[in-house]
Each structure stands twice: as C-alpha cells, then as structure tokens.
Amino acid sequence: MIKLSKVTKRYAKDSVALSDVDLFIDAGEFVSIVGQSGTGKTTLVKLLIAEEKPSAGQIEIGGWNITRIHEHDVPFLRRQIGVVFQDFKLLPKKTVEENVAFALQVAGAGHSRIQEVVPKVLEIVGLKNKAKRYPHQLSGGEQQRVVIARSLAHRPKILIGDEPTGNLDSVNTAEIIEIFKKINEFGTTVLLVTHNREIVNQLRKRVITLHQGKVVSDEKEGKYRL
Amino acid sequence: MLSLLRIIKFALQDIVRNLGLSFMTVLILVLMLLSVNTLLIMNVLTEKAVQAVKDQIDISVYFAAEAPDKDVAQIVDYIKSFPEVINVDFFSRDQVLTKFRDEHQDNQEILSSLDELNTNPFGPTAVIKTREPGDYAKITAALSVPDYQNIIESKTFGDTQTAIERIQTITTQVERFAAAVSALFAIIAFLIIFNTIRVAIYTQRLEISIKKLVGATNWFVRGPYVFEALFFTLLSVGLTYGLIALAFHFIEPYVSLVFQSPQILTNYYNSHIISLLSIQLLAVFVLTIFSSFLAMRRHLRV
Numbered sequence: 001m002i003k004l005s006k007v008t009k010r011y012a013k014d015s016v017a018l019s020d021v022d023l024f025i026d027a028g029e030f031v032s033i034v035g036q037s038g039t040g041k042t043t044l045v046k047l048l049i050a051e052e053k054p055s056a057g058q059i060e061i062g063g064w065n066i067t068r069i070h071e072h073d074v075p076f077l078r079r080q081i082g083v084v085f086q087d088f089k090l091l092p093k094k095t096v097e098e099n100v101a102f103a104l105q106v107a108g109a110g111h112s113r114i115q116e117v118v119p120k121v122l123e124i125v126g127l128k129n130k131a132k133r134y135p136h137q138l139s140g141g142e143q144q145r146v147v148i149a150r151s152l153a154h155r156p157k158i159l160i161g162d163e164p165t166g167n168l169d170s171v172n173t174a175e176i177i178e179i180f181k182k183i184n185e186f187g188t189t190v191l192l193v194t195h196n197r198e199i200v201n202q203l204r205k206r207v208i209t210l211h212q213g214k215v216v217s218d219e220k221e222g223k224y225r226l
Numbered sequence: 227m228l229s230l231l232r233i234i235k236f237a238l239q240d241i242v243r244n245l246g247l248s249f250m251t252v253l254i255l256v257l258m259l260l261s262v263n264t265l266l267i268m269n270v271l272t273e274k275a276v277q278a279v280k281d282q283i284d285i286s287v288y289f290a291a292e293a294p295d296k297d298v299a300q301i302v303d304y305i306k307s308f309p310e311v312i313n314v315d316f317f318s319r320d321q322v323l324t325k326f327r328d329e330h331q332d333n334q335e336i337l338s339s340l341d342e343l344n345t346n347p348f349g350p351t352a353v354i355k356t357r358e359p360g361d362y363a364k365i366t367a368a369l370s371v372p373d374y375q376n377i378i379e380s381k382t383f384g385d386t387q388t389a390i391e392r393i394q395t396i397t398t399q400v401e402r403f404a405a406a407v408s409a410l411f412a413i414i415a416f417l418i419i420f421n422t423i424r425v426a427i428y429t430q431r432l433e434i435s436i437k438k439l440v441g442a443t444n445w446f447v448r449g450p451y452v453f454e455a456l457f458f459t460l461l462s463v464g465l466t467y468g469l470i471a472l473a474f475h476f477i478e479p480y481v482s483l484v485f486q487s488p489q490i491l492t493n494y495y496n497s498h499i500i501s502l503l504s505i506q507l508l509a510v511f512v513l514t515i516f517s518s519f520l521a522m523r524r525h526l527r528v
Binding site (some may be wrong): 083090091 | 228229232239240243245362433435437438439441443446
C-alpha cells in the first residue's frame with residue numbers, strides 16, 4: 001500500500017515539482033504514471049525511495065510513514081522496493097550474477113540463500129545462461145532484465161519502473177513489460193512511470209496522469225490522454 | 227562477520243578489477259614515501275655532519291703553574307657542576323709536561339730549552355666539552371671573574387668563538403630549512419594523495435550511488451575503501467622500505483667513507499624502525515581514509 005497525503009515537493013521557491021498530491025495505491029495494483037517531461041514523475045519516484053524528502057505532506061509505504069525517514073533507515077526501505085531505471089544502473093565491474101547477488105549481500109543474506117535466489121530470479125528474466133557476463137557484454141534489453149532480476153531478489157512488495165523502456169527498442173520494450181506483468185501477477189505492486197503511449201494503452205490498467213506537479217486524472221482502466 | 231568478509235572480498239575485487247587505478251595509487255604513495263624518507267635521510271646526514279663538527283670543538287682552560295692544587299680542583303668541580311657540561315678532561319702539570327714532550331720529541335731545540343729551565347713551566351689544563359656550542363659562552367663567562375684571574379692563565383675559547391658561532395648559525399638555519407621543506411613536502415604529499423583518491427572515487431561515483439539505491443548502508447559502501455586504503459598503505463610502505471634497503475646497499479659505502487663510521491643510515495633505520503614504520507603506516511592510512519571519506523561524502527547522499 002502506498003499513500004500520499006497532500007504531498008508537495010519544492011526544489012526552490014519558484015520550482016515546485018509536486019503540489020498537494022493525494023494518492024492511494026493498493027497492494028497488488030499495476031499503476032501507470034504518465035505525464036509530460038518535467039511534470040514531477042521522477043520526483044514522485046525519488047520521494048518513494050527516500051532519495052528526496054517532501055517539503056510538505058505525508059508519505060506512507062506499507063504502513064510505514066517515511067515522510068521524515070532517518071538516513072539510517074533508508075537502506076531498509078530500499079530493500080523493500082525494487083526500482084528499475086531507464087539508464088539501467090548496473091555495477092559495471094560486477095558480473096550479472098554478482099549484480100543480482102549484491103542486492104542480497106547488502107541486506108546480509110547468507111551464502112546459501114544467495115545461491116538459491118540468484119539463479120531463480122535470473123531464470124524469471126531469462127538470463128540464467130548469461131550469469132557470468134559483465135553488463136557491457138549484454139544488450140540494452142538484457143541489461144534492463146538484469147536490473148529487474150536484481151530488484152526482484154529481495155522479493156519486494158513494490159516494483160517501480162522509472163521509464164524502464166526509455167532506452168529500448170519495441171521488441172525489448174514488449175519483453176520488459178511482459179516481465180512487469182508477470183511480476184504483478186505474483187502479487188507485487190507495480191508502478192510504471194512512462195511516457196510510452198502504446199504501452200499504457202495496451203496494458204488496460206490504472207493510469208494516473210500528472211500535469212505541472214498535480215494529479216489531473218486517475219482512471220481505473222485508463223488510457224494515455226496527453 | 228558475514229558483512230565484514232564480504233566487504234574485504236569486495237575490496238580485493240575492486241583492487242583487481244581496477245588494476246590500473248590501484249597501481250597508480252600505490253605508485254603515488256610510494257613516491258610520496260620515498261620523498262619523505264629522502265628528506266629524513268638528508269636530516270640524518272646533516273645532523274651527523276653538524277655533530278661531527280661540534281665534536282671537534284672544545285675549550286681548554288690553562289691554569290697558572292703556581293696555582294694551588296686546592297683552587298684548581300675547586301674550579302674543576304665548579305665547571306663540572308654546570309648541567310651543560312658533558313665532559314671535563316683534567317691534565318695535571320706532569321701530564322701536560324709529558325704530553326708536551328711527546329708532541330715535540332723530534333724537536334731537540336725545544337726539549338733542551340725545557341731542560342734548561344729545570345722546572346715544569348706548565349700549569350694544569352682542563353678540556354671542557356658541552357652539549358651545544360652555544361653553552362661555551364656561558365662557561366667562559368662564569369670563569370672570567372676577578373677571583374679566578376690569578377688562577378686561570380688563559381682560555382682557548384676566544385680562538386674558536388667565531389667558528390662556534392658560525393656553526394651554530396648554520397645548524398639553526400639547516401634545521402629551519404629542513405622543517406620548512408618537511409612541511410612543504412607534507413602539504414604537497416597530502417594534496418597529491420587527496421587528489422589521487424578523489425579521482426579514484428570520482429570514477430566510481432556511479433557505482434557508489436547504485437550501491438546506495440539497492441539498499442547498501444553507508445558502512446557497506448565505505449567499508450571496501452577502508453580495506454583498500456589499508457592494503458595500499460601496507461603495500462606502499464613495504465615497497466618503499468624495500469627500495470630504501472636497496473638504495474642503502476649502494477650508498478652506504480660512500481656515506482661510511484665520508485663520516486668514517488660504518489652503516490650510519492642502516493643503523494639509524496634499524497634503531498628507529500618501529501617508530502618510523504608505525505608513524506608512516508598510520509600517516510598514510512589516515513591520509514588515504516580521510517581523503518576517500520571526504521571525496522565520497524557527496525556521492526553517498528543518494
């Protein structure tokens with residue numbers, strides 16, 4: 001469950017990224033967040049992973065009020081949320097399996113658990129046979145699948161995709177969205193931030209539209225309307 | 227414990243996978259340590275040279291031949307009571323005469339003149355050594371009082387005073403120069419190391435932010451850098467001391483020749499090895515840790 005109450009984020013006096021945003025996303029939902037560039041979508045993601053703190057309002061994730069989360073607690077929050085970025089964000093000097101394992105290692109998972117989980121998540125994203133490769137030896141779509149595998153390693157309750165298909169061709173885009181749908185079917189809440197009209201229209205899921213930092217529409221089976 | 231082992235593993239992985247950067251960091255550290263040790267060696271040699279000159283200097287107090295033994299002994303005791311005095315060699319009248327005869331045994335003219343006198347014309351002599359050349363002035367001033375005028379015939383300090391003053395000036399200037407150069411070296415070394423580490427951290431800023439985004443704590447991100455710093459410190463200090471030992475092997479014969487004393491540098495390093503190693507290890511470790519933490523601070527705010 002994600003709950004935002006009257007959330008405002010100001011970077012400067014005259015630079016308001018989000019203004020009075022009220023939002024409730026239930027567990028297990030698949031929600032697309034759409035909007036033009038600079039409309040506050042990425043700020044919303046940053047607030048959810050505590051990379052930024054709101055200027056006003058309250059944010060709750062799974063009943064945990066993270067509005068004024070302490071710096072020491074941020075890693076624990078992030079271990080419960082999987083995030084997939086447009087620019088992949090893989091550790092270049094680590095192999096595919098090491099990248100995935102890293103997410104578990106930082107949480108102090110034991111060796112046997114890592115040995116058990118890593119092949120499983122790599123299988124889900126179809127990269128079990130490329131476990132020993134380095135990121136630069138993979139295509140863009142494959143790199144993004146490694147990121148998804150890494151974000152799944154913790155079995156997160158929430159998976160956030162911030163323009164996850166922005167750097168991919170249509171074939172890879174379709175594959176990534178299929179994986180997101182599959183993950184959602186397992187019960188994980190998925191938040192997909194995108195401005196890909198085609199994806200949003202094909203999904204036929206809830207669509208929240210942001211415009212100039214405000215929620216201008218919230219439809220249960222919405223379409224891309226900008 | 228598991229996290230600690232992982233941090234050590236990541237540190238070793240980072241070193242191997244960033245071999246070029248690791249090599250450059252160690253190289254810079256070795257160059258810095260070599261510079262510092264070169265300066266140290268220069269200081270040791272300068273001190274040795276100054277000491278050698280200082281050792282050549284003393285003052286001789288010549289007592290009058292007719293001075294009563296009791297008064298002479300009293301003055302010698304008085305000289306010995308000065309904390310600045312480290313040694314007083316006393317020569318009795320007979321010893322002075324014997325020494326004079328020995329020194330002029332080839333000059334029959336002088337010896338026959340001495341025999342004609344039929345008496346020992348020499349008074350006793352005291353040769354005084356002090357800790358510092360500057361202390362001689364105090365001793366001579368203490369002896370230049372009217373009470374001793376008839377007992378002390380002469381003092382040689384006047385002859386060497388100029389030389390002593392010059393040595394003192396040179397010593398002070400050399401010490402000041404060495405301190406200034408050392409401070410300059412320390413600043414340069416700090417800036418070089420700080421910037422090397424900063425560049426190393428900057429190249430890894432993306433990795434640091436990714437680690438934070440997947441839920442790593444600050445300690446988990448910083449940890450490998452601490453162990454890398456430790457490893458670089460041990461390696462650079464070890465390599466530096468290996469190179470110094472090698473250099474000593476070649477230069478020690480020449481140094482021994484100049485100072486007429488064997489193994490000066492090796493002996494100095496051997497007798498100070500614990501303090502030298504611990505200071506340099508600690509300094510390099512603190513410097514690398516401080517630099518990396520300072521450079522990393524900004525990238526950890528994700």
